[in-house]
């Protein structure tokens with residue numbers, strides 16, 4: 454079954470997609486609590502598409518494309534990525550780090566990083582790795598913990614580090630170039646979790662430019678998701694939407710030994726449940742019908758663990774009608790993740806049409822389905 458489906462996947466670039474926009478979203482530096490680099494990219498791509506662009510006090514970007522007096526829908530993608538802060542500058546100029554959001558230390562040795570100073574200067578460093586020569590067997594088998602790691606900036610000593618303007622608390626971000634892989638539908642980059650969600654929300658608002666729609670459509674780039682869905686709570690509170698959809702990555706099931714998630718290139722991945730939310734079932738049914746209408750393939754994602762911005766949003770006020778739509782990504786929370794163009798293109802198409810059609814009757818139907 455799997456094999457048959459995979460043979461049907463495109464070998465030519467699927468659909469229309471602004472790859473330069475995806476590159477900008479992926480390469481922007483923005484670890485949790487320091488998302489400005491990413492929110493500025495989002496604002497730039499929304500400035501011609503949104504009627505209002507605003508921020509809440511934690512820094513989440515809230516852009517609105519005004520409708521003609523209908524309900525409101527908000528598409529959430531989180532702008533923060535996992536990374537590090539400078540914890541300590543050693544006398545010999547090596548920089549100790551502390552993680553912000555979860556990254557498996559296994560993935561870190563010999564990786565390039567960008568250190569950003571408070572005045573915005575950027576420096577390349579590498580997470581230093583010990584040579585295996587003469588290393589005892591038990592040491593080789595062990596994963597080094599983040600506290601044991603240090604960044605090599607290629608300088609003489611701490612005085613040179615300070616002269617660069619680097620201080621404790623400065624941000625350290627994975628450094629990875631966006632690339633189109635060998636089948637041009639496979640896109641490699643850092644921070645797909647969850648810049649791809651924010652990019653999809655942006656693309657939907659851009660696609661709706663000049664298209665009549667009754668609903669107010671919000672594209673929201675939330676902050677601090679990776680440390681506990683913090684930005685979604687405040688941004689959701691600021692908007693109070695009738696319907697909220699979180700866009701986030703899910704695990705890729707099409708890699709060796711993977712047990713969870715969905716395969717890349719599935720089209721739309723409709724999440725039914727994860728560790729943070731049970732998605733509104735009527736909303737899921739409406740999305741399924743719409744996929745069928747548009748000739749878009751879809752699969753379901755169902756988990757007991759993990760969570761997305763949906764976990765915070767659906768509990769706001771007296772409850773917000775909500776679901777999650779996922780993009781499968783290989784190697785999430787590493788320097789280099791891979792997504793599939795078809796999943797992005799189909800999700801943009803589905804959500805653009807959903808936002809175009811959403812009206813008060815549909816919201817009432819979703820609301821009443823729980824009663």
Ligand SMILES: [Zn+2]
Pocket residue numbers: 531646647678701702
């Ligand atoms: Zn995420």
